[in-house]
Amino acid sequence: NRVPEVVGMFQKEVAERVVAQPGDDAYGRLAVITQAIADARIVMHLPAAAFTPPPKVASAVVHVVPRAERPSAERLKKLERVTAAAFGQRRKMLRSSLKQLGGAALCEAAGIEPDARAEVIDIAGFLRLADALK
Numbered sequence: 001n002r003v004p005e006v007v008g009m010f011q012k013e014v015a016e017r018v019v020a021q022p023g024d025d026a027y028g029r030l031a032v033i034t035q036a037i038a039d040a041r042i043v044m045h046l047p048a049a050a051f052t053p054p055p056k057v058a059s060a061v062v063h064v065v066p067r068a069e070r071p072s073a074e075r076l077k078k079l080e081r082v083t084a085a086a087f088g089q090r091r092k093m094l095r096s097s098l099k100q101l102g103g104a105a106l107c108e109a110a111g112i113e114p115d116a117r118a119e120v121i122d123i124a125g126f127l128r129l130a131d132a133l134k
Helices: 012-019 029-037 073-088 103-109 123-132
Strands: 006-011 038-046 059-066
Touching: 006 012, 012 029, 012 038, 012 059, 029 038, 029 073, 029 123, 073 123, 103 123
Parallel strands: none
Antiparallel strands: 006 059, 038 059
């Protein structure tokens, strides 16, 4: 049973994390895993003044459409391990942050520069890292 789409309202900062792209400050595990399985985009911004009583934060509506081809459960589990390690030490180079999973050798097997940082690796790169994980 596949859900055809999901529309949800989130705190603006959370919505930005879901749709973030490599290089964005908000780019992290949530963006990588969400975008590996679905296309997500912000469709509306709502200021706090739109609500009564107004909350202390702005909101955004996110539209999520699952991809026709998604990673298998095993591949997704590996992706979760890789992203947890890579973004767990965000400012470190991948060869250091992924050391427990294979470090530079894992990066090279995936065709990723070991000196790169997690925030610049695209979804395809993280999927290659997951595939290279033993």
